[in-house]
Amino acid sequence: HDFICCTLADITRGTAPPRRKPEGITVFSPFGLGVLDLVISRMVVDEAYTQNLGITIEAFLPGLPWND
Numbered sequence: 001h002d003f004i005c006c007t008l009a010d011i012t013r014g015t016a017p018p019r020r021k022p023e024g025i026t027v028f029s030p031f032g033l034g035v036l037d038l039v040i041s042r043m044v045v046d047e048a049y050t051q052n053l054g055i056t057i058e059a060f061l062p063g064l065p066w067n068d
Helices: 008-013 034-050
Strands: none
Touching: none
């Protein structure tokens, strides 16, 4: 794994450069970041509630036990 130079967080924080050499390339692998999708979607939902946007759907599939 010696080809890995830093994390995405290091790059976005500015604590590490995205390339070791200016002529190099950067490869980002989003594998395992499904949790990021959940966090971003929660932020979008919270902002929609704050701005009173959209509608709330109480049950996606009516009649299922967890929707009662």
